[in-house]
Amino acid sequence: MTLTAPRASTRAAPAAPGRPRSTLARRLVPYGYLSPTVLLIVVLMVVPIVMVVGYSFRDNVIVQENSVFAGFANYTKVLTDPDFLAALRNTAVFISVSTVAHLVLGLTFAMMLNTQLLSGVTKAIFRIVYILPWLFTIAVIAVIWRLLFDPSGVVNYVLQTVGLVQQGVNWFGDPATALWAVTFVNIWSGYPFFMISLLAGLQGIPADLYEAAAVDGTNWWQRFRHVTLPQLRPVIISMAVLDLIWTSHQFALIWMTTGGGPLNSTEMLSTFTYKQAFSEYEFATASAAAVIVLLLTMVLAFFYVRSQRER
């Protein structure tokens, strides 16, 4: 029935000149179906993005009724602001270290969960344990790690007990360690998603590839390098690009642990933009910063789309 209907419909088309209204209505039907989606995209994506881009070229937007056209002044201001450049550097370190660590940890744990050496029950237990960090909301994660990383918290207690440090380290409060501390927490909270995705990829690799490699006399490392990694490559590339994009947007974790401090050592593009908008009420420069972040993200999105097309 589904086959006959379109055919019949196509055959009916030549008769249309006698009934122009009917043809027009038929042509409009697909647009009618699309209208909710188009509306949502326009209202939720196109309009806000266009507005933000528009704001970035004006001065005194939102807070004053009569804003004025400012050309690229806001972009110049943002790009020459040392705080923005520091935020850019911090974001680059944060997202690159987080993504690499997510990948390495995710792959390691996924391979552990895919091994034949452990029983099904053991693997199920580990699977639950490994995925736990992913189940917590960012607010809970921030509270947990603020307590653990407190100068008199559990982490320092353990390190002092085993003699690794002499006195409590101020993980979030010391400019020298704060960026690494928030990066560590981000890695902890984000690796399970990599693990699950890579585990699915590992389970999809045909066993006969490993058997053939074994027949050829390969060792574990050669099988990993020449079978596992090439088979996982599409998943790894997609996940890495997506993680770069997601991590670059991380705001809540930074805000709730360090707030961008101390001394801007954990200031990210997201916290910088937020402060510009909601603390300094400089919505124009905040919009310019947001557009710059959008452009940087679009570069990553381009690579993601290209990797998807190649697949």
Place this chain on the structure above:
Amino acid sequence: MVFRVSRLSRLVGAVTAATTVAFVAACGADDGASDGDGTVTLEFAQWWGAELPAGEFDRIIDEFTAQNPNIEIELLSAPYASTKQQLLTGAASKTLPDVVGLDGAWVNDFAKQGAITDLSSLMAEANYDDSELASQIQIDGSTYMIPVVNFVYPLFVNKELLTEAGVADVPTTRGEFLDAATKISASDGDVKGWALPLDTAVPNGIQNDVMSWLWASGGSMLTADGKPNLTSPEVKETVEYVKSLNDADVIAPGALTMKEQDKVEKFSNGQIGMMIDSLAHINLIRENQPDMEFEVAALPAADGYTGERGIPYASWGIGISDSSEHKAEAFKFVSYLMSQETNAQLSTIANGFPGNKNAEPDFGSSDPLFRTAFEIYQQGYPANEFVGLPKSEDLMRSFAEQLQLVLTGGSSVDDALAAAQENWSSVIE
């Protein structure tokens, strides 16, 4: 069959499109705050309801609606941070609810945006006698916010730790405070004398824990005409004093990213001996540590200072949206909350001090420390110079960053204050 599929398909498509158009139209339609029978519905956005015991605020509102059957109040209660976000967005888009709970730190910006209305004219129109109001927050001579309930920030002292450290009396001067904090810190390796939250996400530590030292000695961070005066000897002495506390290693570690709640938690856990904190936290500390012996006292002043002491405070303020179509009804509601009886009632349940001069909270069932604090409040004067300043949170943040530099050895006190002065001068014109 072909005909039916085609008709059905067109029908569904047309209905979908029509629904979409209807949705768009509904989004732009007036929500209608006035019913056909003449009843006016006022939206009241605030964070107070979330902080009061369940049902207590509703009771006060119900009393108002019983007295004014033609006015309905729709409470939009959310935590402080959410309320702030909603109001910032509402102010920007000129869609603020009719009546809004305000923090003194937001008033200047909202007033400059034209988001909140001039209450002075509404008071004049309603022939309202404002002599009962303890304070009014004014911008360019016009009132934009009325403090409904005030929460003072006295010095909290853990008496047990103080006694263990061999200090008999609660410190009343800066010298005594440094001495007590040093002795407390020396008595136990895990305990420090004081906590200084300098987190820059919510930088109110500058207002509550730093500038409070200045105000307690009658100082000011502004000139007589309201301009920044951060390089004055009084401000310099204050920052040097805070630095001396840091140099003496009496401040709990982690100050640079410490938040207000961390400070309260450390005090509750006996990890610090003293803190400057909101009176509203007395009940929280009692709940967490029922056996803890602690006191509240006036903030220590500079050695030799004998004048009146300023005591920092935060307010539950109230304002009216400039875009409200029912300003007269909204002001009627505001004057109800500010009336002697209602204001006393609200202050009692909020554990705060009334915004109406003649209202007296009922301390009968409260913690005895509230009465002590009320006496401190009456002996001194409420001081918070950030109230009414433009971008006050940003001012606090830039000062916090400079103070962080001082405490980490990255800047001298003079350089830090000069940098903060320059930054503030660009904001407060």
